[in-house]
Amino acid sequence: MSADVAARRGIPDASVARLPGYLQALxxxxxxxxxxxxxxxxAAAAGVSSAKLRxxxxxxxxxxxxxxxxxVDRLAYEISTALGLTQDWPVAIVGMGNLGRALAAYSGFxxxxxNVIALLDRDDSIVGTAVGERRIRPMGDLGxxxxxxxxxxxxxxTPAESAQDVADRLVEAGVRSILNFAPCVLDVPSDVMVRxxxxxxxxxxxxxxxxxxxxxxxxxxxxxxxxxEELAL
Amino acid sequence: MSADVAARRGIPDASVARLPGYLQALxxxxxxxxxxxxxxxxAAAAGVSSAKLRxxxxxxxxxxxxxxxxxVDRLAYEISTALGLTQDWPVAIVGMGNLGRALAAYSGFxxxxxNVIALLDRDDSIVGTAVGERRIRPMGDLGxxxxxxxxxxxxxxTPAESAQDVADRLVEAGVRSILNFAPCVLDVPSDVMVRxxxxxxxxxxxxxxxxxxxxxxxxxxxxxxxxxEELAL
DNA sequence: GTGACTTTGTGCATCCCTTCACAAATGCGT
DNA sequence: ACGCATTTGTGAAGGGATGCACAAAGTCAC
Numbered sequence: 332m333s334a335d336v337a338a339r340r341g342i343p344d345a346s347v348a349r350l351p352g353y354l355q356a357l358x359x360x361x362x363x364x365x366x367x368x369x370x371x372x373x374a375a376a377a378g379v380s381s382a383k384l385r386x387x388x389x390x391x392x393x394x395x396x397x398x399x400x401x402x403v404d405r406l407a408y409e410i411s412t413a414l415g416l417t418q419d420w421p422v423a424i425v426g427m428g429n430l431g432r433a434l435a436a437y438s439g440f441x442x443x444x445x446n447v448i449a450l451l452d453r454d455d456s457i458v459g460t461a462v463g464e465r466r467i468r469p470m471g472d473l474g475x476x477x478x479x480x481x482x483x484x485x486x487x488x489t490p491a492e493s494a495q496d497v498a499d500r501l502v503e504a505g506v507r508s509i510l511n512f513a514p515c516v517l518d519v520p521s522d523v524m525v526r527x528x529x530x531x532x533x534x535x536x537x538x539x540x541x542x543x544x545x546x547x548x549x550x551x552x553x554x555x556x557x558x559x560e561e562l563a564l
Numbered sequence: 565m566s567a568d569v570a571a572r573r574g575i576p577d578a579s580v581a582r583l584p585g586y587l588q589a590l591x592x593x594x595x596x597x598x599x600x601x602x603x604x605x606x607a608a609a610a611g612v613s614s615a616k617l618r619x620x621x622x623x624x625x626x627x628x629x630x631x632x633x634x635x636v637d638r639l640a641y642e643i644s645t646a647l648g649l650t651q652d653w654p655v656a657i658v659g660m661g662n663l664g665r666a667l668a669a670y671s672g673f674x675x676x677x678x679n680v681i682a683l684l685d686r687d688d689s690i691v692g693t694a695v696g697e698r699r700i701r702p703m704g705d706l707g708x709x710x711x712x713x714x715x716x717x718x719x720x721x722t723p724a725e726s727a728q729d730v731a732d733r734l735v736e737a738g739v740r741s742i743l744n745f746a747p748c749v750l751d752v753p754s755d756v757m758v759r760x761x762x763x764x765x766x767x768x769x770x771x772x773x774x775x776x777x778x779x780x781x782x783x784x785x786x787x788x789x790x791x792x793e794e795l796a797l
Numbered sequence: 798g799t800g801a802c803t804t805t806g807t808g809c810a811t812c813c814c815t816t817c818a819c820a821a822a823t824g825c826g827t
Numbered sequence: 828a829c830g831c832a833t834t835t836g837t838g839a840a841g842g843g844a845t846g847c848a849c850a851a852a853g854t855c856a857c
Contacts, residue, residue, distance in 0.1 A: 345814060347772050351765040355747060369834065378749040381834095382816055389836055397835040398823040414768050415775025422767070433666035434763070439747060443764045444771065483774050484767065507777070508770040510763070514588060514672060516611040524773050526766045530667070530743065531676045532584040533759045534655070534717065535647050537741040538677065539580050540757050541716050542648025544740070578844060602804065615846055622806055630805040631853040 342413070346387040350410050352377045353384070357407040369400035416444035421482045423449040423506075425497050426489030427457060427467050430512055434488055435462050448480050453493055470497075473504035484508045491515040498525075575646070579620040583643050585610045586617070590640040602633035649677035654715045656682040656739075658730050659722030660690060660700050663745055667721055668695050681713050686726055703730075706737035717741045724748040731758075 356376040360368055370388075374381040388394065388406070391413050395401045411417055422445050424434050435450050451468050452458055458469045476482040485501040487494050487509060494513035501509060502523055509525045511517055514532070517525050589609040593601055603621075607614040621627065621639070624646050628634045644650055655678050657667050668683050684701050685691055691702045709715040718734040720727050720742060727746035734742060735756055742758045744750055747765075750758050 342772075343814075348765075348769055350772070351762075351768040352749070354768070355764075356749070359748075370836095371834085376749065380816075382818095383814090385834095385836065386815080393836070395835050396823065397821070398825090398833045400834070413772070415771045416768065420767075420771050420774070429666040429669045433662040436662045437763070439764055440767075443768065445764075445767055484770055508774050510766050510770060515592075516585070516589070516609065524770060526770055528761055528763060528766055529584075530670070530719075530761060531588075531672050531678075532581075533743050533761055534653075534673075534678055535584040535587070535649065535676065536581055537717055537743060537757060537759055538648045538653050539575075539583070539646070541653070541741050576844075603806095604804085613846070615848095616844090618804095618806065619845080626806070628805050629853065630851070631803045631855090633804070 342390045346390050347414075349377070349379060349383075349387055350414055352379070353387070354407060354410045354414070354416075357403050357410070360403050361407065366403050367400050368403055368406075370395070373401065411444070414444075419444060419446045420484055421446055421448045421476075421480050422484045422486060423447070423451060423473070423476060423482050424486045424488055425451045425453075425470070425501070426487060426493070427452045427462055428488065428490070431488035432462055434486065434512075435465070445484070448482065449476055453489070453497065470500055473500060473506070477505040482506060484510065486510045486512070487517075488512045575623045579623050580647075582610070582612060582616075582620055583647055585612070586620070587640060587643045587647070587649075590636050590643070593636050594640065599636050600633050601636055601639075603628070606634065644677070647677075652677060652679045653717055654679055654681045654709075654713050655717045655719060656680070656684060656706070656709055656715050657719045657721055658684045658686075658703070658734070659720060659726070660685045660695055661721065661723070664721035665695055667719065667745075668698070678717070681715065682709055686722070686730065703733055706733060706739070710738040715739060717743065719743045719745070720750075721745045 353373065356373060357368075360373075360376065368376075370381045370385045374384040377384065385395075388401075391409055394406055394409050419441075422440065424431055424447060427435070427450055431450070431452075435447065440447055449468055449472065450462055450465050451470055451472065453470055455469065458467050460467055473482070482504075483506065485497075485506045485508070487497050487501075489497055491513045494511060494515050495517060498509060498511070498517045498519055502519055507523045509517065509519070509523065511525055511527045512529070514529050519525055586606065589606055590601075592609065593606075601609075603614045603618045607617040610617065618628075621634075624642055627639055627642050652674075655673065657664055657680060660668070660683055664683070664685075668680065673680055682701055682705065683695055683698050684703055684705065686703055688702065691700050693700055706715070715737075716739065718730075718739045718741070720730050720734075722730055724746045727744060727748050728750060731742060731744070731750045731752055735752055740756045742750065742752070742756065744758055744760045745762070747762050750760075752758055
């Protein structure tokens with residue numbers, strides 16, 4: 332097997348997670364008419380260190396020119412290829428509450444390699460009603476979507492209570508990639524990939540650091556004071 | 565300084581990022597009337613390994629009982645304390661498009677230690693209109709919100725184009741924790757903490773693995789075939 | 798009270814990721 | 828043609844997170 336294919340199969344997860352950021356930064360540069368960029372500049376635009384950027388890109392192959400940098404269009408193409416974005420991936424959004432509707436209205440899908448082919452909901456009383464120009468479809472359509480439209484990715488935008496049930500139905504229909512917006516852990520077979528987006532988790536992480544920051548101000552008190560307070564717990 | 569305080573200051577980032585998940589799992593258990601849980605059970609509920617869970621919890625202190633497990637309420641309280649959720653953090657959401665409105669309607673804030681005290685938008689033509697029971701306020705109110713209402717966390721739900729400007733205004737007003745939903749990198753002073761939530765990034769990571777999976781099916785072809793295809797690039 | 802059993806908390810080895818630092822490679826000016 | 832300036836790609840080192848395995852510490856039955 333060639334080194335290139337071997338390399339493509341072995342991209343570390345941490346690198347993969349940063350590639351979308353690089354791609355976005357490159358798209359911005361291209362829109363601003365910039366055709367060449369150094370690792371230092373691109374790293375700054377993507378918010379990472381240049382060494383990290385170069386190491387990440389080295390996993391894709393050698394697409395830079397020493398002494399010059401990277402050609403913006405070429406590198407964007409290579410990253411798109413590595414991420415599998417040369418094709419448009421069919422996506423279905425399940426759960427047409429506030430969040431589901433907001434996601435359905437989001438215009439960033441098509442520009443980033445995705446195509447929302449269906450909106451679904453478990454609640455039959457809203458199935459058939461329109462969201463934007465689309466009609467909400469019943470969960471029973473999932474099988475046909477996978478079979479006929481090559482549906483590959485499911486987005487769960489339901490409350491936590493229904494999320495596991497929706498996940499089960501997605502898996503049963505043959506979907507093996509799930510993006511979960513519900514604040515709960517999904518139990519799925521090991522060959523199904525789940526990624527979670529949870530605003531509450533992110534806010535709580537921010538709260539931790541915010542608290543630590545204000546807590547540090549309190550440390551201007553003596554260590555003895557701090558221990559007294561601790562005993563008072 | 566006591567070992568406890570030292571420990572609380574030194575919780576690894578990776579552990580902190582998992583604490584919200586444990587807290588949520590514990591809340592579920594409590595709602596189901598379960599008062600005691602082993603590391604094995606809690607780890608399963610939170611989707612991590614039990615060794616990882618125990619190591620994470622050990623950073624907070626020693627709140628388990630050997631041979632028994634953890635008391636659900638007690639552990640939930642300790643994690644809440646560590647995360648700084650004993651107080652309600654005032655949050656402002658900036659950007660009242662589809663996403664901002666969905667976030668404003670989200671009921672999970674209050675149950676998780678946060679309080680949305682203001683909705684803002686840069687566009688004066690929608691300032692003053694109502695979202696739910698709240699009125700959209702102008703960006704100029706930020707200073708007063710920080711000063712009078714101790715606003716600490718800002719949520720950016722604007723398009724990418726306006727995100728940096730909004731971030732600048734938040735920072736200028738004194739906000740030092742930002743949750744960014746816009747698909748772009750924010751440039752902020754080093755003492756300001758930014759966390760990013762980006763659905764496109766997550767979908768692209770899923771696409772990578774999905775592509776890798778289908779690519780592996782192709783490897784049933786001979787390695788020679790694969791190399792020929794590669795030359796054709 | 799005692800012994801068997803259960804589960805925590807943690808030292809240790811391992812793995813992965815990040816950072817450093819520099820040789821290799823390229824363009825450019827002269 | 829040649830040396831200088833620049834930037835990539837990558838070994839090697841360092842740091843942090845993960846998983847293992849077990850001693851320590853508790854419960855429970857009797």
